[in-house]
Amino acid sequence: MGKIQTRMGDGFRVEMTEAEIRHDLEEGVADAVLRAEIPPLTEDEMQYLFEIIECPDQNVSVKRGNDVILSYDSGTTKFKRANVSVSKIQSLQIYERLLGADTMDLGHIHYSFKPVKPIVPFEIPILEHALLMTIAPVFYGACPDLGSYAVPDGPCPNPADLLPKGKISEARASYEDAMEYVIKDAVYVSSAMYEAGADAINFDTTAAAGDAEFLAALKAVEILKKKYPQMCIMMGMASEFVLGMHGDVSYDGVKLAGLYPDKQVKMAEKAGVTIFGPSITIVSTKSLPWNIARSVTFVKACCEASNIPVHLNAGMGVGGVPMALTPPGDAVSRTSKAHVEICKLDGL
Amino acid sequence: MAISHGIASGMGGMRTAGDLVARMQMTRGMRIHEAKEYVANKLGVAIADLSDPVVMSEIREDMNIGRVNEAPGVAKGIDAKINIAELLDIEINSVNIFKKNVNWPSG
Numbered sequence: 187m188g189k190i191q192t193r194m195g196d197g198f199r200v201e202m203t204e205a206e207i208r209h210d211l212e213e214g215v216a217d218a219v220l221r222a223e224i225p226p227l228t229e230d231e232m233q234y235l236f237e238i239i240e241c242p243d244q245n246v247s248v249k250r251g252n253d254v255i256l257s258y259d260s261g262t263t264k265f266k267r268a269n270v271s272v273s274k275i276q277s278l279q280i281y282e283r284l285l286g287a288d289t290m291d292l293g294h295i296h297y298s299f300k301p302v303k304p305i306v307p308f309e310i311p312i313l314e315h316a317l318l319m320t321i322a323p324v325f326y327g328a329c330p331d332l333g334s335y336a337v338p339d340g341p342c343p344n345p346a347d348l349l350p351k352g353k354i355s356e357a358r359a360s361y362e363d364a365m366e367y368v369i370k371d372a373v374y375v376s377s378a379m380y381e382a383g384a385d386a387i388n389f390d391t392t393a394a395a396g397d398a399e400f401l402a403a404l405k406a407v408e409i410l411k412k413k414y415p416q417m418c419i420m421m422g423m424a425s426e427f428v429l430g431m432h433g434d435v436s437y438d439g440v441k442l443a444g445l446y447p448d449k450q451v452k453m454a455e456k457a458g459v460t461i462f463g464p465s466i467t468i469v470s471t472k473s474l475p476w477n478i479a480r481s482v483t484f485v486k487a488c489c490e491a492s493n494i495p496v497h498l499n500a501g502m503g504v505g506g507v508p509m510a511l512t513p514p515g516d517a518v519s520r521t522s523k524a525h526v527e528i529c530k531l532d533g534l
Numbered sequence: 535m536a537i538s539h540g541i542a543s544g545m546g547g548m549r550t551a552g553d554l555v556a557r558m559q560m561t562r563g564m565r566i567h568e569a570k571e572y573v574a575n576k577l578g579v580a581i582a583d584l585s586d587p588v589v590m591s592e593i594r595e596d597m598n599i600g601r602v603n604e605a606p607g608v609a610k611g612i613d614a615k616i617n618i619a620e621l622l623d624i625e626i627n628s629v630n631i632f633k634k635n636v637n638w639p640s641g
Contacts, residue, residue: 256536386560
């Protein structure tokens with residue numbers, strides 16, 4: 187067999203031998219197994235992964251019947267980012283009518299609960315109009331974004347200033363104060379959107395600021411599910427690993443720092459999350475086979491542990507999709523197929 | 535990227551039954567196979583038909599639950615969702631709010 191064309195984690199093309207690809211698949215799996223203490227992929231799964239990577243076709247797809255639900259984060263933002271001159275409602279119609287979207291996501295260009303709070307009265311009519319003229323489910327999405335509550339953007343002392351000075355307890359106190367703001371804003375915005383008719387709320391990029399943010403999001407979900415037992419909440423994570431920025435916060439007796447997806451999902455389930463979205467960060471200096479194998483190993487363990495639907499975050503830089511502004515379709519389709527079929531995903 | 539995922543592994547949204555299967559994940563927490571089975575039973579079709587845009591276009595027209603290529607006079611937005619809620623026997627938040635706003639007769 188000659189060289190096989192694949193890509194690096196940053197999206198650039200690279201040619202590798204069969205032996206090099208098999209080596210990277212093994213190494214990618216081993217990295218996930220070592221970090222999360224989860225089972226490796228089986229020999230059959232490793233072979234299947236290899237066949238997906240080495241397939242000479244430009245794009246690949248799942249076998250008939252294995253198709254899954256697609257959900258989105260920051261859906262309407264994608265059009266603004268590309269400077270397409272359409273309104274948010276038109277963006278949703280394009281998703282529904284032209285892109286074959288199973289669900290849709292409405293959001294503010296600054297996709298966090300904090301900046302949405304003051305413009306809720308302007309967001310609601312957009313949502314209400316959209317709901318009258320669309321048919322597919324509409325999510326309202328935003329990030330908990332605990333970091334935005336620290337100086338200079340917010341009212342809390344900045345832990346990044348305190349920690350280098352050894353002020354550990356002060357930094358922790360700041361995180362705890364910020365948590366209360368996150369909970370308050372997330373519950374306020376989510377309640378308003380749900381009462382306006384949203385089909386679901388998307389907590390996106392959860393735990394980007396670490397364990398305290400994860401706890402704040404879980405507590406916000408708890409409150410929302412108590413207020414609205416029928417509310418669908420999707421929680422997408424920021425990374426495969428919950429950073430211990432606070433280092434001493436727990437949920438249901440479990441320390442949140444250091445949790446991997448198979449444990450994260452159990453916390454989400456406990457809080458009342460309806461759909462969980464693991465997120466596995468790309469290592470851009472490693473090959474696509476290494477990254478897909480690593481991600482599939484984490485996500486398979488998550489799907490097996492989960493009692494709720496799992497939608498993998500598979501956008502640029504996560505879930506085996508190269509870290510590139512214009513992710514190549516050959517790489518996206520390979521990671522899509524690999525995750526859906528090996529992990530038994532419920533959606534992406 | 536959404537297009538690549540859609541072609542590689544997506545159900546197809548309103549071109550097929552993707553939005554209906556999604557609603558069962560969202561309202562009942564069903565995993566993918568259970569959700570597909572539930573929707574197929576409610577529609578009276580095989581699971582394989584759920585991802586077939588030709589079959590589903592006709593089914594959606596017959597059941598008046600909205601389809602991508604709309605004909606005049608058929609359900610298009612909230613009216614299609616009212617029919618979907620009844621068909622799938624689920625609560626749809628925006629449908630409930632719409633009914634409340636127009637004093638929809640209960641029962």
